[in-house]
Amino acid sequence: MIRDITIGQYYPAESPIHRLDARFKIIAAFLFIVSLFIVDTIIGYICVSILLGIVIRISKVPFKFMVRGLKSIMIIILFTAVINLFLTQGEQVIWQFGVLHLTVEGIYMAVKMCVRLVLLIIGSSLLTLTTTPIQLTDGLEYLLHPLKKIGVPAHEIAMMMTIALRFIPTLLDETDKIIKAQQARGADFDTGNMMQKAKSMIPILVPLFISAFRRAEELAMAMEARCYHGDENRTRMNVMCMQRRDYQAMVWTALYLCIVVGLRVAVNFFPQMI
Amino acid sequence: MSIQINHLTHIYNPGTAFEKVALDDVTLEIAKGEFIGLIGHTGSGKSTLIQHLNGIISPTSGEILLDGENIHKDKTKLKEVRRRIGLAFQYPEYQLFEMTVYKDVAFGPTNLKLSPEEIHQNVVSALETVGISEEIYEKSPFELSGGQKRRVAIAGVLAMNPEVLILDEPTAGLDPKGRDEILQAIKDLHEKRGITVILVSHSMEDVAKLVDRIIVMHRGKAAMQGTPKEIFSHVQELEKMGLAAPQVSYVFAALKERGFDVPTDIYTVEEAKNVLYQMLK
Numbered sequence A: 001m002i003r004d005i006t007i008g009q010y011y012p013a014e015s016p017i018h019r020l021d022a023r024f025k026i027i028a029a030f031l032f033i034v035s036l037f038i039v040d041t042i043i044g045y046i047c048v049s050i051l052l053g054i055v056i057r058i059s060k061v062p063f064k065f066m067v068r069g070l071k072s073i074m075i076i077i078l079f080t081a082v083i084n085l086f087l088t089q090g091e092q093v094i095w096q097f098g099v100l101h102l103t104v105e106g107i108y109m110a111v112k113m114c115v116r117l118v119l120l121i122i123g124s125s126l127l128t129l130t131t132t133p134i135q136l137t138d139g140l141e142y143l144l145h146p147l148k149k150i151g152v153p154a155h156e157i158a159m160m161m162t163i164a165l166r167f168i169p170t171l172l173d174e175t176d177k178i179i180k181a182q183q184a185r186g187a188d189f190d191t192g193n194m195m196q197k198a199k200s201m202i203p204i205l206v207p208l209f210i211s212a213f214r215r216a217e218e219l220a221m222a223m224e225a226r227c228y229h230g231d232e233n234r235t236r237m238n239v240m241c242m243q244r245r246d247y248q249a250m251v252w253t254a255l256y257l258c259i260v261v262g263l264r265v266a267v268n269f270f271p272q273m274i
Numbered sequence B: 001m002s003i004q005i006n007h008l009t010h011i012y013n014p015g016t017a018f019e020k021v022a023l024d025d026v027t028l029e030i031a032k033g034e035f036i037g038l039i040g041h042t043g044s045g046k047s048t049l050i051q052h053l054n055g056i057i058s059p060t061s062g063e064i065l066l067d068g069e070n071i072h073k074d075k076t077k078l079k080e081v082r083r084r085i086g087l088a089f090q091y092p093e094y095q096l097f098e099m100t101v102y103k104d105v106a107f108g109p110t111n112l113k114l115s116p117e118e119i120h121q122n123v124v125s126a127l128e129t130v131g132i133s134e135e136i137y138e139k140s141p142f143e144l145s146g147g148q149k150r151r152v153a154i155a156g157v158l159a160m161n162p163e164v165l166i167l168d169e170p171t172a173g174l175d176p177k178g179r180d181e182i183l184q185a186i187k188d189l190h191e192k193r194g195i196t197v198i199l200v201s202h203s204m205e206d207v208a209k210l211v212d213r214i215i216v217m218h219r220g221k222a223a224m225q226g227t228p229k230e231i232f233s234h235v236q237e238l239e240k241m242g243l244a245a246p247q248v249s250y251v252f253a254a255l256k257e258r259g260f261d262v263p264t265d266i267y268t269v270e271e272a273k274n275v276l277y278q279m280l281k
Helices: A022-038 A042-059 A063-071 A074-087 A104-130 A133-150 A154-184 A194-199 A202-225 A244-269 B046-053 B075-084 B101-111 B116-129 B146-158 B176-193 B204-210 B228-232 B235-240 B247-257 B269-280
Strands: A093-097 A100-103 B003-012 B020-030 B035-040 B061-066 B085-088 B164-168 B196-200 B213-218 B221-226
Touching (some): A022 A104, A022 A133, A042 A104, A042 A244, A063 A074, A063 A104, A100 A104, A133 A154, A154 A202, A154 B085, B020 B046, B046 B164, B075 B085, B085 B146, B101 B116, B116 B146, B146 B164, B164 B176, B176 B196, B176 B204, B196 B204, B204 B247, B221 B228, B247 B269
Parallel strands (some): B035 B196, B085 B164, B164 B196
Antiparallel strands (some): A093 A100, B003 B020, B003 B061, B213 B221
């Protein structure tokens, strides 16, 4: 159950997507997210979904993994859907009760927001699923580098991210272990009302926090013992270098953006299309 | 209570790149009152096996019978299964969470909804068994030493009055004194209360000294079973599996090689001492 959270998890496979330069992938993921807000029509979302599907196919990451990542944010999606469904102002009212009203615009809005959220999560988890945490943070550090001039601690941010990502699976494993250990002592996490359920989390959270602090301390000690002192004069083992395939992917991304923007413009100019 | 494991197979993350066959068609039987040693190289499936025994994880295929009844047949009875089969995980002290030692040990019996008197009785008797004295009861478990924490955590499992006690490397990371105390407590439990004990260990010395029967796990299979004497006589096979016989048996093998007339089936220091005394007389 706890292993269902795939955010930040890497899925090892041999695919063109895995081999792409991390810097490019971060930018592409960012552009993809932006594009989701440019697209405004059902046809647009269908196009984006199909394209995303193709990219997932190329990446060789089982689709199951993407869906699993969604499970953990299901509540947010449902919440968004409900809010949009009942609170969107609109002309064509279908049903009304006090402040709640169901409108055609509301349904349209709810569907749109949900599709957006789902695509957003799948798109960004594709980034982490196909990029090792190390590559990811290296890429991020590189991209943040120019901001150093205005005092952004790029290296430190990247290092913190590396550590945070590195510890997600560790802490998940730890949580799993603690849950099992407390279950072995007869703990029950599934029954009871909200209050009892919240209370039943204490035997998990306390040991988890203690172990997280312990790990943090040990890691800090280990880093210091090996003379880690941050950014200055550090060299890299893997120097990032753009390849031909990265340039090809860039062309594809540019093409994708053109289509998305084109669709938006087309809709604006010829609204009768939809 | 007897435990029967029939054709148990467990696969982690089936159908993904992380797929791993942890248990591969394991069939075993554990009788009431036995003291079992479970040994095997890291990743051989020991931990997965013991987690199946009290229903913490479900088998991919195969079944576990407790007194002839499949433990997964009735989900509502799982709690009862977990009471009867106490499982102390590796580094159990990491599950301590309560304000006081007493409350932490009471967590298990409280979950079982026992009466306050029963809870008190169980907690006191469990803490006594592991040698935790009364002045520590009201201390925070986090103030204790490593060995004390470990014993408190094991008491937390014992307080549920299990009929079978499974311990996953109870002595890992402890100093010799802490190790002896825990092993002594386990031995007492087995002898005085007559409960079945399954001890997972990497210490061949401990296993040789304590258990009636050894089960050797290798690559998800129960590779060998038998008394310590039988198992440790297959030194070469054990070494191939990344295991070994107790240190003292190598001393005797070396003595034999140098022309001393000594038996080579000596596996505990106690035995060795007796044999050497006899010879020197």
